[in-house]
Amino acid sequence: MTSEGRVWKFGDDVNTDMIIPGRYLDRYDPKHLASHAMEGADKDFASKVRPDDIVIAGKNFGCGSSREQAVVALKESGVSAVIAKSFARIFYRNAINLGLLVIASDSAAEVFKDGDMVAVDLGGSAVRSKDGTKMAPLHKPPERAMAILRAGGLIPYIKSSLGREVG
Amino acid sequence: MSGRTVAEKILARASGLDSVRAGEVVEASPDLVLSHENTFLVDRSFSEFGLSRPWDPDRVVVVLDHRTPANTAETARVHAKIRETVKRMGIGKFFDVGQGICHQLLVEQKLVRPGGLVVGADSHTSTAGAVGAFGTGLGATEVAGVWATGRTWLKVPETMRINMVGHLNRAVFPKDIALHLASKLGPSGADYKCIEFGGMFLFDISISGRMVLCNMAVEMGAKTAIVPADATFAAWSPECKEPPGDACRSDPDARFESTTDLEMERITPLVSGPHRIEAVRSVEEFGDVRIDQAFIGTCTNGRLEDLIAASWVLKGNRIAPGVRLIVSPASRTVLADALDMGVIQTIVNAGGTILPPGCGPCLGAHEGVLGPGEVCISSGNRNFRGRMGSDEAEIYLASPATVAASAIEGKVADPRRWLTVDL
Known part of the structure; x- marks a missing residue:
C-alpha cells in the first residue's frame, strides 16, 4: 500500500468542524462535502487540492464531532493519506472504516513543508520526499486496522467475514 | 494480582470474558447502539450487507434531535426516510422530533443501566457514564457494522481516576468542574482514556451533574467517562431494586494510570x-x-x-x-x-x-x-x-x-x- 502526492500542512487539534463545518451536513453528497473540505482551516484547500495529495498535521487530528463526513470530504477531494502526530480516536476509526489511509508519525510535521512531493512507504514504515532529501519514520497502523484497509474498508471487511460464517 | 477498573469489568462482561486488562483488544457486544439523524448514513452502509434488520432491533436506539423540527426540505426527507427504516426494521426505541436529545433520553428514559456498554454514532455518547455505564462514540459506518454483527472491537482503555474532594462553592456547578479539567488536560490530555470520577463527595453531584462531567470528558479526548453507580444513583432510580454491586465499580486495588484529587473549594465560575x-x-x-x-x-x-x-x-x-x-x-x-x-x-x-x-x-x-x-x-x-x-x-x-x-x-x-x- 503506497501513496504519492503533494503535502498540505496543518497544525495541532484540527477538529472535524474545521474539516467539514456542521452547516454543510444537511446534504450527504460526497462532491458537495468535498467542495467544502478543510474550509474551517484553509479556504483555498477545496479548490486547490489535487488527487493523491497528502495531509500532514500535528497532534489530535480529527478531534470533536464523530461525523464521518469529515473522512468522506477528505477522501472525495482526492486526499490519499493523512499523516499526523496523533489522531482523535473516532476520526481514526472512521478513516480506517472508510478506507482512508491514516498513519501516525512523530516527526513528519516537523520534517515536511507545504508543497513537498512525498511518497508513503508503508512496508518500509517511512514517508520520504521524492527528491530523496527528507524522511520521517511512520508508526505502521495496527494489524486489525491494516486488515480493514486492505479489504477496502469496514463494509467489505464485514461482508467477507459474514460470507465465511454463512459459507 | 491487582483488581480491575470498572471500565475493565464492563468490557470483560460485554465480551464474554472472565477478565480483561487495559491495553487488550476485545470484541464487545454492546447493550445499546445509538444513532440520530445519521441513522440515514448507518442505514445506507447497512443496506450493503443485504440484511433485512439489525442483529437485535431491541438494542437499537434512534433519536431525531440534531435538526428538529426539520430545518430544510432535505432534512425533512431524511427524517421521513428514517421513520420508514425504523418501522420496517421493527426498531421500537425510536424517538421522533421534539422528544429530546439522544444522550438525555438514554439516561432519562432509563434505557442505559449501570455496567452497560453503549456505543453511538455521536461523540458525546460518553454521557451515559453518569449512570455507571461505558459509553463511547463511533462513526455511522461502524454503527452499521454493529447493526450487522452485534459487536465491534474496542481497546480496553487505561483509567485516569479523579477524586472529588470537598464541596462546591456558591454559583459553581459541574460545568465549572469540567472546564477546570479542560484547562488542565487540554483537548487531547485524556486521549483514548477512561476518566473515572470518584471520591465520597461525589454524593453531592446529581445524575444531571454527572452527565455534564461525562459529556465534557470527550472534549479532552477521552474514550469514555464513568461515574460508578452509588447511593445517589440508587436514590435517583428506586425502581432498580438491586443496589449496584461490585460489577459496577472499580476494585479498591484496581490499577489506575493516574489518580488525582480535585479540590472543589478551589473552583470558581469559569x-x-x-x-x-x-x-x-x-x-x-x-x-x-x-x-x-x-x-x-x-x-x-x-x-x-x-x-x-x-x-x-x-x-x-x-x-x-x-x-x-x-x-x-x-x-x-x-x-x-x-x-x-x-x-x-x-x-x-x-x-x-x-x-x-x-x-x-x-x-x-x-x-x-x-x-x-x-x-x-x-x-x-x-x-x-x-x-x-x-x-x-x-x-x-x-x-x-x-x-x-x-x-x-x-x-x-x-x-x-x-x-x-x-x-
Missing part, C-alpha cells in the same frame, strides 16, 4: 474563551466581553437543574437590550417539568426565547446561528471556530447560571452577583 476548550479563565477576567447571544441547552447543560439555575438568576430581571437569550430544554420531559415549576415562565418574562427540545444551534445548523462578528456565550460543549455559524463569530462556554447572568448584563458576567443564596 469560562472557556474562543476558540479552544482549554482557553479557560475565571469569569471576572472576561468582564469586558460584550455578547449578542446567550444560549442555554445541549446534551451538556439543557436539563431541569440547568434551567432552574438559570431561572434563579433571571427571576425578576430583564435581559439586556440587544441580547438574545435562547433556551432549548434537553427533552420534552425537561420542558414539561420546567413548565410545571414556572421556570419557563420566569425565562420568558425575562425576555428569553424557548426552542423545541433538541440540539438547537450548538452545531450551527439552525435556531440561533451566529453571524460574522457576533459573540455567543453558551452552556454547550464546543467553542471551535465556526461551530455555531460564521467563522468570524466567537463562542464562550460557561455554566447555565453564568450564561443567564451574562444575558442580563449584556456581557460575560459573574453569576455570583445574581445568585446570592446557595441553590
